[in-house]
Amino acid sequence: MDITSIINPLNDAQREAVSAPSRAMLVLAGAGSGKTRVLVHRIAWQIQVEGHSPHSILAVTFTNKAATEMRTRIEDLLNISARSMWIGTFHGLAHRLLRRHAKDAQLPETFQVMDSDDQLRLIKRLYKNLNLDEAKWPPKQAQWYINGQKDEGIRAKHMPETGDFFQRQMLAIYKAYEEVCQRSGLVDFAELLLRAHELLRDNPETLSFYQQRFRHVHVDEFQDTNTIQYAWLRLLTQDRDNLFVVGDDDQSIYGWRGAKIENIYRFQKHFPNHKVVKLERNYRSTGHILKAANRVIEHNEGRMGKELWTESGDGEPISVYAAFNEQDEAYYVVERIRKWVHEGGSRSDIAILYRSNAQSRQFEEKLIATSIPYRVYGGLRFFDRAEIKNALAYLRLMANPDDDASFERVINTPTRGIGAKSLDDIRVLARDKNLSLRQAVEFAIAQKLTTPRAGNAMSGFIALVRSLAEQTQGLPLFEQVKIVVEKSGLIEFYKKEKGDKGEARVENLEELVNAARLYEYDQDNEENLSELDMFLTHAALEAGEMQSNAEQDCVQLMTLHAAKGLEFKRVFMVGFEEGLFPSQQSVEDPGRLEEERRLCYVGMTRAMENLCLTYAESRRLWGRETYPKASRFLREIPAETLQEVRMRAQVSRPVSFTGNMDSHEPGTYKLGQRVRHEKFGEGVVLQREGSGAQERIQINFQAVGIKWLMLSYAKLEGVGA
DNA sequence: CTCTACGAATTTTTT
DNA sequence: ATTCGTAGAG
Numbered sequence A: 001m002d003i004t005s006i007i008n009p010l011n012d013a014q015r016e017a018v019s020a021p022s023r024a025m026l027v028l029a030g031a032g033s034g035k036t037r038v039l040v041h042r043i044a045w046q047i048q049v050e051g052h053s054p055h056s057i058l059a060v061t062f063t064n065k066a067a068t069e070m071r072t073r074i075e076d077l078l079n080i081s082a083r084s085m086w087i088g089t090f091h092g093l094a095h096r097l098l099r100r101h102a103k104d105a106q107l108p109e110t111f112q113v114m115d116s117d118d119q120l121r122l123i124k125r126l127y128k129n130l131n132l133d134e135a136k137w138p139p140k141q142a143q144w145y146i147n148g149q150k151d152e153g154i155r156a157k158h159m160p161e162t163g164d165f166f167q168r169q170m171l172a173i174y175k176a177y178e179e180v181c182q183r184s185g186l187v188d189f190a191e192l193l194l195r196a197h198e199l200l201r202d203n204p205e206t207l208s209f210y211q212q213r214f215r216h217v218h219v220d221e222f223q224d225t226n227t228i229q230y231a232w233l234r235l236l237t238q239d240r241d242n243l244f245v246v247g248d249d250d251q252s253i254y255g256w257r258g259a260k261i262e263n264i265y266r267f268q269k270h271f272p273n274h275k276v277v278k279l280e281r282n283y284r285s286t287g288h289i290l291k292a293a294n295r296v297i298e299h300n301e302g303r304m305g306k307e308l309w310t311e312s313g314d315g316e317p318i319s320v321y322a323a324f325n326e327q328d329e330a331y332y333v334v335e336r337i338r339k340w341v342h343e344g345g346s347r348s349d350i351a352i353l354y355r356s357n358a359q360s361r362q363f364e365e366k367l368i369a370t371s372i373p374y375r376v377y378g379g380l381r382f383f384d385r386a387e388i389k390n391a392l393a394y395l396r397l398m399a400n401p402d403d404d405a406s407f408e409r410v411i412n413t414p415t416r417g418i419g420a421k422s423l424d425d426i427r428v429l430a431r432d433k434n435l436s437l438r439q440a441v442e443f444a445i446a447q448k449l450t451t452p453r454a455g456n457a458m459s460g461f462i463a464l465v466r467s468l469a470e471q472t473q474g475l476p477l478f479e480q481v482k483i484v485v486e487k488s489g490l491i492e493f494y495k496k497e498k499g500d501k502g503e504a505r506v507e508n509l510e511e512l513v514n515a516a517r518l519y520e521y522d523q524d525n526e527e528n529l530s531e532l533d534m535f536l537t538h539a540a541l542e543a544g545e546m547q548s549n550a551e552q553d554c555v556q557l558m559t560l561h562a563a564k565g566l567e568f569k570r571v572f573m574v575g576f577e578e579g580l581f582p583s584q585q586s587v588e589d590p591g592r593l594e595e596e597r598r599l600c601y602v603g604m605t606r607a608m609e610n611l612c613l614t615y616a617e618s619r620r621l622w623g624r625e626t627y628p629k630a631s632r633f634l635r636e637i638p639a640e641t642l643q644e645v646r647m648r649a650q651v652s653r654p655v656s657f658t659g660n661m662d663s664h665e666p667g668t669y670k671l672g673q674r675v676r677h678e679k680f681g682e683g684v685v686l687q688r689e690g691s692g693a694q695e696r697i698q699i700n701f702q703a704v705g706i707k708w709l710m711l712s713y714a715k716l717e718g719v720g721a
Numbered sequence B: 001c002t003c004t005a006c007g008a009a010t011t012t013t014t015t
Numbered sequence C: 001a002t003t004c005g006t007a008g009a010g
Helices: A003-007 A012-019 A035-048 A064-078 A090-100 A116-130 A139-151 A165-184 A189-202 A204-213 A227-237 A263-270 A287-297 A326-342 A357-369 A386-399 A404-410 A420-433 A437-446 A452-472 A477-487 A490-496 A499-518 A531-541 A590-604
Strands: A025-029 A057-061 A086-089 A216-219 A243-247 A275-279 A318-325 A350-354 A374-376 A555-559 A568-573 A607-621 A624-626 A642-646 A674-677 A681-689 A696-701 A705-710 A716-718
Touching (some): A003 A012, A003 A035, A012 A275, A025 A035, A035 A064, A057 A064, A064 A086, A086 A090, A116 A420, A189 A227, A227 A263, A287 A607, A318 A326, A326 A357, A326 A607, A386 A477, A477 A490, A477 A499, A477 A531, A490 A499, A674 A696
Parallel strands (some): A057 A216, A318 A607, A350 A568
Antiparallel strands (some): A681 A696
16 A cells, blocks of 8 residues: 555645645535545545554544445545544534533433434424414424524523514523423434534533544535534634645535535634645536536636536537426426437436425326336435334433433323323423423322323333333344334334325334344444444434335436435436526525525536436416526526527417416417428428427428427427518 | 314425 | 315314
């Protein structure tokens, strides 16, 4: 293993970044410019060439996927185990710190991680305690508010009691929420980061220990860091100039959830000795695609400035299809996919990218009708399913009986006759006496505060959890899960549920047992977590894909956001319409509009060989027919990179025209009009038949005679007026 | 407790 | 249109 294998596979800019002397470094990595490669090789350089121990490396990512990939690639490159390196997500690493220093972080050893769903339930419960009207202040809003404050590093105690009614209300909820979490040993995602930050900030010895340990700190997707994440990084690196960040201001698409693109500027200010390296050579896309993407993103202001280039040729032009409506749009896309697959193309090389999830439906329907397998990304993940979360709640209660979120979740699941009234009483009692729900129940039973019936049911529940804990003591994880799933009555409960739904849920529970069996427990984990605790953390922090037909050769459907970091040979970006993309909510605000434009840039740069953009001239939206304008982003793409598949209708529609497929759409071509076809040359329109996607047009070609063509994908253009 | 009916909302999402 | 959540009745 020598220096050449680390340096040789790199281009000049990459090499510069990888081999720079240790100092603060900002790598501006354009899409497809090999940013992971730079990170991996940089770490390899520090170990192999600079002679630093893997132990001294910290690398932070946003997703588990990115962390796993980085770890694997380092191991492959260096042929060593990367175990002793701290490579993980912000949340995962924060969790690790908190487990190790639970006491210093003022957390119980048994603290559990709560996902957003748990968090929302907890907030809803607080509404009842505080007597708040859910209709007036949606719990979602309170959740958003709390997380927003935490992302900024602000605790309830930091906030002034003044402010308008809304502010005071939110503050009250925030306060109450913090109390419940503390009492029940629950930590939400934002709290992991905030707490980890406070832990280091308030414990100089701990901080200094980690500062010493981590000689090199690396951050992936730096443009996505929020305030508290950056503050945490700064604590760890302080003035030591050992922060190596990789990011792309043009790919910042998570501003709406607290990501601060400004952190790039702050970095430059905070680390005056920093060096900037730009990676602009792209290894993914064709020249046309890059040119178009470059031109689009140029419309944004205040960029760091980057221009992607490639040595591969221009490639095919980007095609643009103006569909009649969303049906036609889907039809066209699927038809092109069908052809491509027919010619031997691989389905998994194809992606359909859309702005909002609701758009997937049309495409799914057409894909099903054409028997093309597909996979929709996003949506419910395995560990997010209700039945799985219920089973996990039992497991969590066994580990921490005071976990109120889990307690509330399953105290009456399966139903055991504990109604809303009894629960309410318990909540009030818990709040008044500052007890966890479990403690409140025990108190109520001891004091005979409940009706005998509810009391019996509740003590039955507590006994059940206790007996589950006893029965599973010392058993292997999957046995524990198996026993819990069966003896909690969940299986029984879902078996009774009618239809396929219950059946699927039972299967999922069985799958959970299986997942537990396959779970690889790291016995020597430095935090000394039990197998169950590790598994529960895994479930909370790595909800995982776990989706069916992942192995199959499938067309990939996902939102533009979900596509970040991925690449596909052929990409369809659909719904290029004002109000959809850019989204309605963003058009008034220049900042948000720029984020939409970055989203467009991200989408376009996913494509390797072929990019196709579509929009619909009419679209059914919320049950109404709308006539959107083509997206401004389309106009920002240089014409020489484009090829219009169907010219936009020149004729303006009569006002009464509804755009319904069943009415006769005047379309682009009138009878008798002269048209030109790519292959067949010029001809005259004789007849038309059908409508929308099915519309056919009969043309008398000078060269080849009379032909019927499918209007939606015959490449026709008008001749003359 | 479960079922039905009505009303409201409806970008993007990882951890 | 569709979905989701709540309220009210059975």
